[in-house]
Amino acid sequence: MSPNDRVENFGTPWEESYGYVQAIKRGDSIYLSGQLANDGADLVAMAPVDAEGAITDVGNMGQQMQQTYHNADVLLKRFGASLDDVVEEVVYTLDIDAAFAAAGPVRKAAYGRDDPQVASTLVGVTRLAIPGQLVEIKMIARV
Template sequence: MATIDVFSYDVPAEYDFGYAQAIRSGELIHVSGQLSFDEAGELLHPGDFAAQLDQTHANMDRILDHYGATRKQIVSQTLYLVNLRQNAAATMEANLRYFGDHRPASTVLGIIELALPGQVVEISCVIDTKLPA
């Protein structure tokens, strides 16, 4: 029987929208869209794409740490970007820095806006804990 492990930052949005930051079912961890927020759930760096991307990756690392996983176990990611063409180069550079020589499947979507005013990036992913760390 598979066990389910839910991860929460315990921020208001999780209760307001009724979701988990991540949920583990068996060997897979499904990570909800991560964004640039602090411990209280407040958006950091409104409108600053590079700073938001760095903080979003830091928040993803918190989830990886919770599950004892590494970036090398991320098998796919979906990135939602405001002003895709303007931010494409910064996204590519940050992605290479974050993953190093690991190459997960990746989808990048350019969108008009995200949930919070000033939010310009959101990233979700799937982690396979059976893969070598």
């Protein structure tokens, strides 16, 4: 890490157990690790799972997305940036249809405009890190 790099964390247990930072600023770029719906170490709006850990209802997708964008904004503000500085996002989800339905209104509200000026990719995955997690969003911002 160069002396000009700066990192930020939330202090969650998974940062230490997995071994990573939530965000790193290098030069004029800020790289955010995949954000999820947490408030500190507490998970927000986690989807119900069955005995095998399979998601049984994706109805919390919008709530998880809202919290995820909020967390990203909190991290960006620590660097003097905001969601207005995001140039790229990748949305990983367990359910493409539910994510697509929620993403329009949630993203427009998060970015504060009807046409968010960010390159965005939506990717369906078979599993995310935490049981009940429906969505994870990674971002790159330029300042």
